[in-house]
Amino acid sequence: MLNNDKKIWLSSPHMGGSELKYIQQAFDENWIAPLGPNVHGFEQDLEDFLQSDCHVAVLSSGTAALHLALIMMGVEKGDYVVCQSLTFSASANPIIYTGAIPLFVDSERETWNLCPVAVEEAIEFGISQGKKPKAIIAVSLYGMPYKVEEIRAISKKYDIPIIEDSAESLGSAYKDQKCGTFGDMAVISFNGNKIITTSGGGALITKDIAFKKKAVFLSTQAKDDAPHYEHTHIGYNYRMSNVCAGIGRGQMEVLEDRIAKRRANHRFYVDIFSELPEIEVHTEPHSDYFSNHWLTAICLKPNSKVSTETIRMNFLEQNIETRPIWKPMHLQPVFRDLPYFGGKVAQELFEQGLCLPSGSNLTEEDRAEIGKVIHKLFQIS
Numbered sequence: 001m002l003n004n005d006k007k008i009w010l011s012s013p014h015m016g017g018s019e020l021k022y023i024q025q026a027f028d029e030n031w032i033a034p035l036g037p038n039v040h041g042f043e044q045d046l047e048d049f050l051q052s053d054c055h056v057a058v059l060s061s062g063t064a065a066l067h068l069a070l071i072m073m074g075v076e077k078g079d080y081v082v083c084q085s086l087t088f089s090a091s092a093n094p095i096i097y098t099g100a101i102p103l104f105v106d107s108e109r110e111t112w113n114l115c116p117v118a119v120e121e122a123i124e125f126g127i128s129q130g131k132k133p134k135a136i137i138a139v140s141l142y143g144m145p146y147k148v149e150e151i152r153a154i155s156k157k158y159d160i161p162i163i164e165d166s167a168e169s170l171g172s173a174y175k176d177q178k179c180g181t182f183g184d185m186a187v188i189s190f191n192g193n194k195i196i197t198t199s200g201g202g203a204l205i206t207k208d209i210a211f212k213k214k215a216v217f218l219s220t221q222a223k224d225d226a227p228h229y230e231h232t233h234i235g236y237n238y239r240m241s242n243v244c245a246g247i248g249r250g251q252m253e254v255l256e257d258r259i260a261k262r263r264a265n266h267r268f269y270v271d272i273f274s275e276l277p278e279i280e281v282h283t284e285p286h287s288d289y290f291s292n293h294w295l296t297a298i299c300l301k302p303n304s305k306v307s308t309e310t311i312r313m314n315f316l317e318q319n320i321e322t323r324p325i326w327k328p329m330h331l332q333p334v335f336r337d338l339p340y341f342g343g344k345v346a347q348e349l350f351e352q353g354l355c356l357p358s359g360s361n362l363t364e365e366d367r368a369e370i371g372k373v374i375h376k377l378f379q380i381s
């Protein structure tokens with residue numbers, strides 16, 4: 001390491017200032033439990049932000065929210081679920097929790113999300129096996145909305161519901177409608193590295209109040225209405241803590257600012273790489289798309305003289321964190337034997353892509369350090 005005592009992170013927590021006020025209230029009123037005023041307040045804040053008549057249940061993680069979404073859609077052992085391959089493993093793991101089988105699908109080049117052609121191939125495969133897939137998990141990777149209209153058309157054609165994995169895309173929109181409000185259900189994540197955080201947490205979004213009620217019921221151990229503990233369903237301990245929800249309420253006060261800051265980081269990278277035709281900064285295909293640019297990612301064209309690994313190592317020498325694109329699920333040892341549909345887009349993005357420091361707390365100084373590395377490496381002035 002050089003004389004940099006400070007590390008520049010890919011994406012680190014960025015508190016707004018009011019979080020402790022809400023946590024203090026929780027302590028003052030002794031709501032130190034997975035229920036209380038912050039839980040309801042945070043849900044209300046999210047519903048106001050998302051609009052489109054959404055109901056939100058806050059949970060212990062985005063992964064838990066996906067698990068409950070699959071359960072509520074009736075996904076069971078042996079069922080097929082279509083899932084984007086180019087994503088974080090938490091998009092796919094809950095499919096395995098239910099005993100169902102993921103059908104992994106390639107990405108398209110524009111949004112890096114579900115390729116509509118490959119989605120249809122996966123569905124047709126399921127039908128040919130006598131098992132129409134029970135759900136489609138559509139991710140908005142790095143904040144970029146997926147091809148909402150194309151995927152919805154397929155969902156409608158085959159009558160298969162969509163679960164939007166909007167873990168990375170809170171605040172993103174397509175045609176001015178927020179990500180997380182297009183699917184039959186959606187999930188968001190408040191993990192420490194996401195655009196806002198509750199230290200760890202997630203939410204389930206649904207248009208149907210009955211699903212919200214069921215999510216709350218299942219996430220609090222499925223206790224039936226009786227003076228003793230009576231159970232007719234298998235329950236889960238997935239509800240969000242009132243202390244964590246306090247962090248969330250504070251974070252909601254600064255969400256718009258965080259989106260603006262991440263988008264400004266993206267513009268910084270677009271500017272700096274504009275002189276380098278061998279590097280493509282992942283950007284909205286056109287103005288219908290609005291990404292929160294949770295992470296800014298680049299993709300090297302085949303004519304690039306440097307590799308992503310060289311770029312990563314050059315940043316690391318200056319104590320700056322970057323990270324390869326998610327390794328596709330169909331290439332992961334743990335999912336090796338599962339079906340895959342599509343070509344090599346996801347694999348190429350993994351091999352040629354890199355995520356750059358994108359936190360809303362990056363300073364001018366940090367950006368100058370990042371710029372220096374890029375200028376030196378590519379010999380631009």
Ligand SMILES: *Cc1c(COP(=O)(O)O)cnc(C)c1O
Binds near residue numbers: 087
């Ligand atoms: C973070 C993330 C999740 C999981 O959310 P957690 O809150 O960490 O459980 C799921 N899918 C994607 C795409 C993510 O980035």
